[in-house]
Amino acid sequence: MFTKNTLLISTLLISSALFTNAISATSQVTQQLKSVTLDVQNMTCAMCKITIRKALEKVAGVKNATVDFNKKTVTIQFEPKRTSVQELIKATTNVGYPASVHTNKTH
Numbered sequence: 767m768f769t770k771n772t773l774l775i776s777t778l779l780i781s782s783a784l785f786t787n788a789i790s791a792t793s794q795v796t797q798q799l800k801s802v803t804l805d806v807q808n809m810t811c812a813m814c815k816i817t818i819r820k821a822l823e824k825v826a827g828v829k830n831a832t833v834d835f836n837k838k839t840v841t842i843q844f845e846p847k848r849t850s851v852q853e854l855i856k857a858t859t860n861v862g863y864p865a866s867v868h869t870n871k872t873h
């Protein structure tokens with residue numbers, strides 16, 4: 767009986783932890799997903815933002831791409847087994863937006 771309760775509690779804890787992660791941008795990535803932020807060149811208007819996001823979301827293995835127009839960056843969550851940072855950079859470059867990996871200097 768004790769084990770059952772413990773198991774239930776752990777399950778609850780794990781699910782709430784997963785939920786918190788899902789809504790938090792600073793979440794630790796799950797085992798299958800990796801996150802990368804790219805600095806994107808040539809981003810000048812709202813259309814660019816859409817073009818970049820669509821180009822990335824077309825890449826197999828990309829879960830989501832979030833463009834930050836003010837910072838000129840895009841943060842991508844992807845499955846490292848299906849695609850790579852090089853592929854992501856190629857995708858934005860192909861639609862006219864050369865990119866490079868964003869390095870966080872405060873880190």
Ligand SMILES: [Cu+2]
Pocket residue numbers: 809810811812813814815
């Ligand atoms: Cu534009």
